[in-house]
Amino acid sequence: MFLEGKTTQGIANYLMEHGILSPAEKKTWRSSTVASILTNEKYKGDALLQKRFTVDFLTKELRVNNGEVPQYYVENSHEAIIAPEEFETVQEEMARRKELGRAYSDKAFHSKIICGDCGGFYGRKVWHSTDEYRSVIFQCNQKFKNMKKCTTPTLTEDEIKQRFLVAYNELMGNRSTVLADCELIRQTLCDTAALATEMQQEQDEMTVVSELMQAHIKKNASVAQSQEAYALEAGRIENRYNAAFEHYTALETEKEKRMRKSKEISTFITTLKKQPMILPEWNERLWITLLDMAIVQRDGSIVFRFKSGKEIIK
Numbered sequence: 001m002f003l004e005g006k007t008t009q010g011i012a013n014y015l016m017e018h019g020i021l022s023p024a025e026k027k028t029w030r031s032s033t034v035a036s037i038l039t040n041e042k043y044k045g046d047a048l049l050q051k052r053f054t055v056d057f058l059t060k061e062l063r064v065n066n067g068e069v070p071q072y073y074v075e076n077s078h079e080a081i082i083a084p085e086e087f088e089t090v091q092e093e094m095a096r097r098k099e100l101g102r103a104y105s106d107k108a109f110h111s112k113i114i115c116g117d118c119g120g121f122y123g124r125k126v127w128h129s130t131d132e133y134r135s136v137i138f139q140c141n142q143k144f145k146n147m148k149k150c151t152t153p154t155l156t157e158d159e160i161k162q163r164f165l166v167a168y169n170e171l172m173g174n175r176s177t178v179l180a181d182c183e184l185i186r187q188t189l190c191d192t193a194a195l196a197t198e199m200q201q202e203q204d205e206m207t208v209v210s211e212l213m214q215a216h217i218k219k220n221a222s223v224a225q226s227q228e229a230y231a232l233e234a235g236r237i238e239n240r241y242n243a244a245f246e247h248y249t250a251l252e253t254e255k256e257k258r259m260r261k262s263k264e265i266s267t268f269i270t271t272l273k274k275q276p277m278i279l280p281e282w283n284e285r286l287w288i289t290l291l292d293m294a295i296v297q298r299d300g301s302i303v304f305r306f307k308s309g310k311e312i313i314k
Contacts, residue, residue, distance in 0.1 A: 002090055003285050007097075008034040011075030032300075038094065041073075044087035047230045048073050085270040089289050092264050108284050109160060115140035116297045117150040125154075140296075151295045160294070160302070161282040163314040167304040168286065170312055172277045182269050182308045190262035195255045202248035209241040 001011050012029035015022075022029050022207060023037075041048055049072040057059040064072060073125035081178050094305045097111070120142035139154040216237060271289055279286065295303040297313075304312045 002038055003093060003288050007031070008038070038090050041087070042078070043081045045078055046070065046073065046075050047077040085267045088263055088267045089271065092267065093288065095260070108287055109138060109157070112287070112291060112293055113138060113160070114295045115142065115150055115152050115294050116150050116295050118142050118146060122155070122296065151298050153300045155296065163302050164287060164291070164294070164304060165279055165282065167312040167314045168279050169289070171306060171310065172275065172279075174281075175272065175277070176182045178308060178310055179269055179272065180266050181310070185309060186262050186265045190258045190265065192255045192258050195251050195258070199248055199251045199255070202244045205244040206241060206248070209237060211246065213237045213241070264307055
């Protein structure tokens with residue numbers, strides 16, 4: 001249901017409406033419970049050991065492990081309930097929704113279709129809601145809010161669905177080439193070896209600078225010197241440390257970004273291999289799992305950008 005667009009609260013409501021009990025055998029479901037299930041690696045056959053640890057063996061007090069003791073990740077520790085690639089797709093979708101924040105909607109189209117003019121999301125609008133000419137269309141949510149009116153056109157739901165089907169079938173017509181390109185991108189653009197080397201260099205720099213600061217402080221405590229000169233040197237050392245730390249943080253962010261992209265492309269490859277070569281009718285799950293975004297251009301064309309980076313214009 002999550003990959004069909006429902007929110008965690010929407011899933012919780014569905015489970016309560018159908019009388020399905022929670023893991024604690026209660027009638028009430030919370031969105032946090034659903035979220036914990038969706039992010040639990042046990043369902044894909046893996047196990048993360050020592051999520052919690054015993055603080056006091058006498059009182060048996062347990063505490064969430066925030067790095068106090070080592071954690072161990074065991075792959076294929078037991079039989080999976082869901083396919084690993086489906087689990088990873090859910091994690092990617094959760095991250096995407098978190099990034100969108102309040103802009104996310106549980107309607108599949110609302111947080112995927114982008115206005116090529118202003119970059120805003122397309123939203124659902126109802127025309128002539130009270131008469132016989134009632135119709136549902138999609139248009140840029142910012143169309144009449146900016147000083148300069150967006151010139152991208154309105155679209156019907158059927159138009160969007162039909163064009164996606166054509167784009168999907170074109171993608172699958174070149175599936176072998178797309179898969180080869182994806183693997184090449186994953187191996188080259190997602191490589192983190194050079195970043196890891198730079199991160200180690202910055203870590204070494206921070207260690208050296210920390211030792212310099214300690215020596216500087218120790219010297220000031222034992223040798224009489226100008227406090228103005230001491231402060232200037234301390235500031236210089238601190239700036240050197242901060243520069244190394246900021247660079248390290250930027251490298252770490254880039255490394256995490258590449259690792260996420262590598263995992264996303266791997267999931268895309270696995271998912272694509274399992275899909276039918278021709279899709280005869282609309283499939284919302286494939287819209288969510290395969291498509292990154294659909295960008296509507298001024299001329300009415302739509303650029304379908306798949307998660308592999310492949311773009312098809314329809």
